[in-house]
Amino acid sequence: SQKIEQNSEALNIQEGKTATLTCNYTNYSPAYLQWYRQDPGRGPVFLLLIRENEKEKRKERLKVTFDTTLKQSLFHITASQPADSATYLCAQPYGGSQGNLIFGKGTKLSVKP
Amino acid sequence: EPEVTQTPSHQVTQMGQEVILRCVPISNHLYFYWYRQILGQKVEFLVSFYNNEISEKSEIFDDQFSVERPDGSNFTLKIRSTKLEDSAMYFCASSAGQGQPQHFGDGTRLSIL
Numbered sequence: 001s002q003k004i005e006q007n008s009e010a011l012n013i014q015e016g017k018t019a020t021l022t023c024n025y026t027n028y029s030p031a032y033l034q035w036y037r038q039d040p041g042r043g044p045v046f047l048l049l050i051r052e053n054e055k056e057k058r059k060e061r062l063k064v065t066f067d068t069t070l071k072q073s074l075f076h077i078t079a080s081q082p083a084d085s086a087t088y089l090c091a092q093p094y095g096g097s098q099g100n101l102i103f104g105k106g107t108k109l110s111v112k113p
Numbered sequence: 114e115p116e117v118t119q120t121p122s123h124q125v126t127q128m129g130q131e132v133i134l135r136c137v138p139i140s141n142h143l144y145f146y147w148y149r150q151i152l153g154q155k156v157e158f159l160v161s162f163y164n165n166e167i168s169e170k171s172e173i174f175d176d177q178f179s180v181e182r183p184d185g186s187n188f189t190l191k192i193r194s195t196k197l198e199d200s201a202m203y204f205c206a207s208s209a210g211q212g213q214p215q216h217f218g219d220g221t222r223l224s225i226l
Contacts, residue, residue, distance in 0.1 A: 032212060043117075043204050043217030044156065094158065099144060099211045100169050103156040 002028040004092050006104035014112055019077040021107045023090030026071065030092035033073045035064055038087045038106065047088075048075075080111045115139045119205050119218035126195055127226055134190045134221045136205030145188045146206040146215060147180065149173070156204065162188065192223075200225045 003026045013019050023033065032051045036044035050057045050066045050073065057064050063076040077084050087108045091101040118137045126132050138145050147159040160170040160180055167180065177193045188207075192199055202222050206215040 034214065036217075038156075041219075043206075043219045044215075046214040046216065049214055089156065091156075093212065094169075099208060099213070099215070100146065100158045100161050100171075101148075101156075101215065102158065105155045 002026070002092075002094065002102060004090060004102050004104045006088075006090055006107050008107045009105070010108045010110070012110045012112065013080055015080060015082060017080055019080050019084070019109055019111070021075040021088050021090075021109070023073040023075065023104055024071060025073075025092055028092075029068060029071075032093065033064075033066060034091045034101065035062075035073075035075050036089040036091060036103075038089055044089055044103075077109075080109075082111045082113050085109055085111050115216075117205055117207055117216050117218035119203075119221050121221055122219070123222045123224070125224045125226065128197055129194050132192050132195055132223065134192075134203050134205075134223070136188045136190075136218055137186055138188055138205065138207030139209075139216055140186070142207035142209050142216070144168075144208045144211065144213075145182070146208075147190045148204045148206065148217075149201040150204065150220075151201045159190075159203075195223075195225045197225050199223060 034049045035047045038044045048064045061078045065074045087106040089106045090104040094100045120135045145162040150156045160174045161168045179191045202220040204220045206217045208215045
């Protein structure tokens, strides 16, 4: 069955460093991947979408890559700030669906001042 | 910026009772979704809705669940006879198109006693 995994449940880094989060998928090659941020008690907030024909996408301090050979996406936050502390979710469309998403369990990022 | 709104923010219900969770998607969006998140677990897809009908549903979305778009602005999820295991956060989302970023509300926390 289709799986999407975020290997690290938690990541602790120092302010100013680059955070790198990993998302791996199996058994299906998605047309795109999406990254969301979720704060406690809140709904996911869309950050970036990267399509299978795109190697890299950037938005301000965020960068996402998509390696279809490794079946992996990396999500980077450069010059991290304590305000970046949150859970980051990776998601892919479910099979041939009309955009229904399968989410990873997320990586909880803590940025220490 | 337009947002998805959900009411109520918290619903407490006795087991066996019916609940209706309400959502107002972003006005020009065409695709609507319900997801749930059991405490500490992944966000899980329930159902998608397009052109006034269900387009896809997951195994979780059994006969006790139904969705409706009664008046062109609201989008509701009804759970007919609630069970203890229905306790979760329920998120509504909408998107402008298939495969486009999804915009989530902040959820309804459903507690079944």
